[in-house]
Amino acid sequence: MDIDRQLEEASARLTGAIAKEPIPATPSEGTERTKRPRQGGVLAVAALALGIIGLFVVVNQTDEPQVPAASSTTTTVAAERVRSYIDFNTGLTVDYPVSWHRGSQYAIEPVIPFDPSGDETEILALGSTELESGASQACPDLPVAAMSALGVDDALMIVTADLVPHHGTPWPDTWSPEAFGPEGDISTVVQDCTDRFDLVAYRNRFVVGGESGRVLIVTTNTGSDTTLDQLWAALDSIEFIPVPEPDSVRAQPEWTLEYLGDWYRADSELMPSLGFDSVTVATFPLVSGSEGRCAHMPSRALAELGPDDTLVTFFFNAGEGQPWPAEGFDDSVFPATGRTDAHECADRPDLEIHWGPWSTGSSGLYLLVAFGEDVDEGLRAETWAIASSLTPVRTEGGACVTTLPAEPDWVPPDGWPASPSDPASRWFGTPDLWTSLPVDGLFVERKSIWWSQHYMDSGVNPNPDINVRMTQLDGDGVVFSEGGTNGTTRTDGLFMIAHAPLEPPSPGCWQISAEFEGHTLTYVVHVP
């Protein structure tokens, strides 16, 4: 039987079967989709409502593949292997071929932040080849270096978000050159900027969910259908999904934990006989139960763990353990353990268990991470990011959970002093990005100063691409600073200075996040 007839007959059978299906009640104003129950006052806020001023998840989202990025996952769709990326700030999701390259945020269009009229920020840069960073004075809002480096069968796309929403075309369901509108063909401009007369480019501003941004695509007129298909498919796959706002729990006097709002959380009630505090977060509803010789394990919860579920438990036993990993947890830092009590107590030999003691010097805990057998790379990365988000803190200013420097003091790489010149501050961060924090968690107005081992020569780059957001956690205040300059002192070495000073406009609890070359550093201060 030919395929045409098979399809027709199968369609007829399916239509006949569906004709017997009852039609559910008409959707009405009272209709509520089934929502996953939430616990503990967890909030879920559509990230689009936050737009690009949404909260940073306190993980580095831009590290590339060897270490699973917090927002990257690899999967298989049809016969084509694709990688999926989620931008937690905007809720943008995209599927793109594994052979393509995603640029670090802000890396491809470095001139845009300095463009006086530029009020947009890059949220996605994809190319069939590696994307080079760099623009030109003549074409400050175009990724000239990346475009110039395109091969004869390459393509790239860049999505930016406007800081202040503009008018634009509604985000199309499907993409084609026509979707960019009659003014969208900017091939001539791109050709002039690159001296590449084989380039074809489209750009326009689009609106989705009350937010706006621009989409730029660049291809060559010698490109293959395959590359073009991949480009359009990647664009078609873009969606803006509601991303749960990262929630935070005061796990202990010494700790806070950030986790995504649609995870489930249980505190010490999960293991009532444990004898010390614990916090557990998981992708499934948590059932209390741990008795007898298994009092130290969330046995019932582990028994309920499904094949695509994960669970993270922190046991605050104040013991000693391995040094807390500065770059966070992953499979290499914290490999799976062999047979453990977790397997025995839950009677689940199939679980992948990571179990062991960790310490920051002054505080210690046991960490349990459990994976079902079908957990994909995206959820695995998300789980490690949540495990890594546990942060030493202390309370100041009422409910504001501020960030304090680690003890013992964190020491920067060689070339920088072991402690900052301000005796009331300590270094805080990683070699990739650090700053000085007040030892008491109370805020002091000052310049927005940041250090990085990737910023060692102000002559090469006098204007570092340092971006800083100040987000009021107990209010609506947001301050965003893009770009910066540099400074150096004999006592503090070379540093970057963000354009906007650290001056939150109102008292309260403020989260300060800096981003430089794909590395993020976040902390919380109380502004009296």
Next chain:
Amino acid sequence: METIKTVDPELIDLADVPIVQGPESFDTFYRSQYRPVLGLAIVLTGSKAAAEEITQDAFLAAYRSWEKIGRYEKPEAWVRKVVSNRSVSRFRKTAAERRATERHERTGERSIDPIEDLDADLWDAVRDLPKRQAQSIALTYLLGLPRREVADTLGCSEETVKTHLHRARRTLATRLDAERSHRGH
């Protein structure tokens, strides 16, 4: 063609959308279109439960913006487009499946439906096609849409649809033949 701002029901502020009757009442529209749209979602997702979730989401979105969508020449084309895109979206599909599973857990409904077994090999092969090809097959064969309407739904030209269908049929024939040969051995 008039377009609306977003297809995401969670991003439409209900308070800003006065519900009025269009040329066709939403109720009539819903009753006439629910089953074909559900079929489309079943073919593209392979899961009746997820298809029901996606279909309900799409109709709910249409309901909330019925003042606008109800005035379209073919409001069903809008719903088809929404369902067609969401059904091939891994994120949407996963979310719908999760919700369906939770609903089944609460209600005790079974989660596997005989509809999913109907010509399962064929529809599995369709779902293994590139997304656009699978959508073209489902819209053409299951819904019996002319090429022009398939093109409108997918936002491409009729020629592109023709190409998608040609490639899809060729791939399906090869795969199904190979499977039959494999089973024959």
